[in-house]
Amino acid sequence: MAVVWVALCAPTGAVTGPLVENPESTVRLISPWAAAPAEGELWLGLAFTTAPGWHVYWKNSGDAGYPPVLSFEATPEIAAAEILYPAPERYDLPGGLVSYGYEGEVVYPVRARLAAPGRERLEIAADLDYLVCEVDCVPYSARLTLDQPLAGPGRPAVEDPETAPRMSAWRDRLPAPPEALGLATRAVLHISDPERPSLDVVVEGAAAAGAEAPELFLETHELFAAGDPAVERSAGALVFRVPLEWREVPKELPESVEWAWTVTGLAGPAAAGGGPGAADGGRDATGKHPEAAGRGGGAAIEARRTVPAISGAPTPAPDRRWSTAALVPAAWALGAVAALLAALGCWGLLGPRTGRGRQPAGGGDRRLRGALGFAALAAVVGQLYPLALALPSDTLAAVELSLLAVALAAWARRAARRPALQAAMLAVILLAAAAAVGIAARAAPEPAAEPPVASSRPVSEPGG
């Protein structure tokens, strides 16, 4: 009889608010409860659907936009409302700009405290401001409402069979604490060159090793603007290297900063959702609700850490393959390439000649020269990658200009008919190659045995 009574008394139909529509998006409030507990924690969902190509924003919107702003001021029974953010996606914009957010369907879980004792239902009203963008952006403001039945004495709390699984799926997309996936994460701020700070974020564990397309999303920081992360893999860890720019030239270098980040695309099981809909709802074999599966790819973690600042040499990556220690052998390798090119040049001057006096005779000689030339090219290409990671961009540009001069001089030497001009181009080749090696070697910092921790010290005032 109790079951029949509950079945007769339980509200029917999904608990969702009226849909607010515009050409670019729709939005409404949803609730996982057919009858919600009248007091305590309350979960709601801010459910968007955007038109194809349009997106709404993550808590750090990136270079443009802003995340949704939701206020329950019109509903005094609701307090401490907080929007939570599922794992985001990245949108590259023209001009090297980037945004972070969501396209298509997204439900932002909203966690709040409800105090409505003795009430049978609550008319929830919330004011929303949000921005939806494609090529253009359109800001909207809306009043969202939701008629929420409440549980009470003799009225048990009841999950909504339609919206509870949907809410659970989107709560599953909330980044989990690293420990939940058996991961550890930390970061180091490099300020050895105060004009070129950088951040290394490390994620260690099996789920990191198995990540197929990991991405790092940093929260906005008051001291730094972040560039695009580059990810490396080593010894089962992911290392994200992020170039930074000071928002303001610092008067003193910090010893540490607080920073939060999200990493997506990790391997491993979905985070436990908990709450309404957690134990059922048509989950697939991986434990994820079909609505959440296949979106964004993989699991996600979120962490907030105190990040120490290192003012010595940059800390090398765990396996040291692309560390600054590679700069010295890279410089030597460039020097070897330069010597090889010089040898080729001398061979061209002193080797056997055709009737025109310019080329060695025989297909075997040409093949050998071609092979040596290819080896030289491969050596140059191979060294540019570690140099690009370790050198500032202007130094790398100088190295690249020197290599371009080598190539131009080699081409000019081949085209030259006069021996004097050929000799001059050979000299240019040798000088430019030496310049490339010298610039790279001089820019390489001395590796420190134990990177010292920064202490607050005055930074010299920038020049005029």
Next chain:
Amino acid sequence: MPKNHGSIGVLALATACLLAGAATAGAVSVGETAPAFTLTDLQGEERSLADLQGKMVVLEWVNPKCPFSDRHAREKTMTGLAAEHAEVVWLGINSTNPDHSNYLEPSEHAEWASENGIDYAILYDPSGEVGHAYGARTTPHMFVIDEQGKVAYNGAIDDDPPGTEPPAERTNYVAGGLDDHVAGRTVDPGSTKPYGCNVKY
């Protein structure tokens, strides 16, 4: 002429590397020297930052087709502030790519400026070079340059991206910065995260 695949390969690779490096956008920090520029205004006259040495300058990245730029124009946010601080040179900069749907011919931009009572110069940066030099990300994105040519503020116009607060209740960072500077105080905050549409490079 015999082919030299090795030289051609190195030449092509080095050129590609240089071009890739050139695409990296820069940005200017508060305290750094403001990048120099010479741009053309809506009337076709050239304007140089160098000519404004010794004056305070406010740069406003603008796009009339961006709802944020348009809202601030209708609300007189920028024009009101420019009128209050007659000693400051206010410059709008439009870095919209001519191939973008938001691009306006200077005459169209001048018409929009006239409708909104904007009487300060608007400069065109169609290549986006100046925008990239400053790291301009949004419209609007504000820069305040002091009399010594140093960037004193970089960021948002105010703290109300949706524009739902009454103007009097918003914190206008540029107004505060100008007041700080006039009073001999360090501009605080010196930088904020700008909001708006992305600059249409």
